[in-house]
Amino acid sequence: MNKTVKSLLAATMIALITTASHAADKIKIATDATFPPFESIDSSGKLVGYDVELMQAVCDAVKLDCDIFNAAWDGMIPGLIDGKYDALISQLTVTEKRRQILAFSDIYDHPIFRFVAKRGASFEFTPEGLAGKTIAVQTGTPMDAYITSHYPKAIIKRYDTGSSPYLELTAGRADLHISYQAQIIHGFLNSDSGKGFELVGPELTGKDAKEFGEGVAVAVNKKNSELISQINKGLATLRGNGQLAALNKKYFGE
Amino acid sequence: MNWDIIVENLGLYAAGAKLTLLLTVVSLALSFFIAVPLALARNSPSPLLRYPVFVYTLIFRGTPLLVQLFLIYFGLAQFELVRTSIVWPWLSSPLVCVLIAFVMNTTAYSTEIFAGGLRHIPFGEVEAARAYGMSPLTRARRILIPAMLTRSLPLYGNETIMMLQATSLASTVTLLEITGVARNITLTYYVQFEPYATAAMIYLVFTFILVGLFQLVERRWAGYLEHRVG
Numbered sequence: 004m005n006k007t008v009k010s011l012l013a014a015t016m017i018a019l020i021t022t023a024s025h026a027a028d029k030i031k032i033a034t035d036a037t038f039p040p041f042e043s044i045d046s047s048g049k050l051v052g053y054d055v056e057l058m059q060a061v062c063d064a065v066k067l068d069c070d071i072f073n074a075a076w077d078g079m080i081p082g083l084i085d086g087k088y089d090a091l092i093s094q095l096t097v098t099e100k101r102r103q104i105l106a107f108s109d110i111y112d113h114p115i116f117r118f119v120a121k122r123g124a125s126f127e128f129t130p131e132g133l134a135g136k137t138i139a140v141q142t143g144t145p146m147d148a149y150i151t152s153h154y155p156k157a158i159i160k161r162y163d164t165g166s167s168p169y170l171e172l173t174a175g176r177a178d179l180h181i182s183y184q185a186q187i188i189h190g191f192l193n194s195d196s197g198k199g200f201e202l203v204g205p206e207l208t209g210k211d212a213k214e215f216g217e218g219v220a221v222a223v224n225k226k227n228s229e230l231i232s233q234i235n236k237g238l239a240t241l242r243g244n245g246q247l248a249a250l251n252k253k254y255f256g257e
Numbered sequence: 258m259n260w261d262i263i264v265e266n267l268g269l270y271a272a273g274a275k276l277t278l279l280l281t282v283v284s285l286a287l288s289f290f291i292a293v294p295l296a297l298a299r300n301s302p303s304p305l306l307r308y309p310v311f312v313y314t315l316i317f318r319g320t321p322l323l324v325q326l327f328l329i330y331f332g333l334a335q336f337e338l339v340r341t342s343i344v345w346p347w348l349s350s351p352l353v354c355v356l357i358a359f360v361m362n363t364t365a366y367s368t369e370i371f372a373g374g375l376r377h378i379p380f381g382e383v384e385a386a387r388a389y390g391m392s393p394l395t396r397a398r399r400i401l402i403p404a405m406l407t408r409s410l411p412l413y414g415n416e417t418i419m420m421l422q423a424t425s426l427a428s429t430v431t432l433l434e435i436t437g438v439a440r441n442i443t444l445t446y447y448v449q450f451e452p453y454a455t456a457a458m459i460y461l462v463f464t465f466i467l468v469g470l471f472q473l474v475e476r477r478w479a480g481y482l483e484h485r486v487g
Binding site: 084104 | 331335429431440443448
């Protein structure tokens with residue numbers, strides 16, 4: 004890179020940093036609001052969902068001034084690494100690969116992953132059995148990694164958001180979709196458009212395939228160990244005073 | 258900076274570039290052959306020909322291409338009638354939906370560009386053709402269409418560049434053209450600058466080629482217009 008470009012970049016960076024520092028008082032937490040019931044936007048434009056409530060409760064518990072907002076999935080992890088966001092809460096699965104670049108809070112949930120398909124359709128869940136079948140996934144998710152490595156003969160369709168695969172499933176463009184079981188049930192099967200569809204195949208967790216990771220946690224920049232310990236403190240408080248259990252009951256009836 | 262990731266994935270970019278080229282060339286080729294007769298119809302003295310074309314170009318220039326693409330790809334799929342019809346095998350393919358949207362959109366713009374060129378043909382040229390006793394069809398083939406196309410060249414060249422850049426929207430419906438490839442890499446490797454910068458470079462190269470092509474074409478077929486200006 005030559006000098007002019009470098010100095011231009013430097014000037015831009017300085018401008019960006021100074022603008023950013025004005026809003027730096029709040030903890031900036033991003034979520035991809037296309038994933039009900041964990042994170043979505045309601046009809047009044049407000050962020051709602053399990054993760055959103057949990058994060059707010061954590062912030063309240065340790066008196067952090069948090070600003071939770073919607074961000075595009077494809078820029079979230081790079082945005083965290085670059086310092087655009089302070090933390091991410093978006094049903095982020097803790098995987099070995101992500102641990103290399105991100106830091107995680109304590110795990111707050113152990114999701115089960117399932118396939119969903121048209122009621123009555125039968126599948127054989129082997130690499131041969133799913134050969135030629137169209138599977139819709141959200142790009143860059145554990146589900147994407149799992150399908151890519153375990154079902155190489157399937158046709159994989161990748162989407163930017165967590166909700167587009169359901170459009171494809173109802174349109175009949177995809178035979179299968181794989182996601183978090185709770186999201187499939189509460190975000191799709193329980194809605195009008197989910198009528199005529201059902202969960203299929205095995206219940207999958209991190210024990211079945213390493214792509215599914217250890218569980219879900221809040222992601223934080225590696226350099227920000229102070230924030231991790233505060234979030235962990237908040238999570239422990241919610242576990243202790245029953246707030247986490249109440250939240251689970253509210254959303255999943257568990 | 259981590260350009261190794263780009264080098265590792267050059268094969269993906271090559272495949273993406275191929276798809277981008279295919280989308281651009283097919284959309285432009287189809288739309289060209291539809292737009293030429295539509296431009297003549299747009300200037301026809303008969304309102305039965307003129308108004309339908311006007312309404313069509315108004316709708317497709319009056320709405321964003323992305324919305325048109327979503328309406329065709331996601332919107333149509335909502336209707337049982339469409340899903341059970343004989344055209345569904347085609348409409349269920351993202352490639353076909355993207356091509357329909359692109360062709361409909363760029364045809365609307367090209368039609369207006371050509372129709373504008375047609376209106377700027379000096380009346381003397383048309384009159385001379387009539388005086389020679391040319392039939393309307395011969396007149397269109399020998400005089401109107403060539404004169405219309407040569408006069409539209411600079412604007413039409415612009416439209417082809419816009420079409421090339423617009424193909425990036427195909428990535429929103431799962432097609433892995435250049436932008437789709439770049440986005441996929443950002444999601445797999447968590448870097449943002451290098452993948453998109455590479456994509457931008459490829460578009461830039463394609464644009465240079467298009468600009469060069471149009472300069473050649475203008476020199477070859479529209480040279481006679483230059484003299485007049487000078």
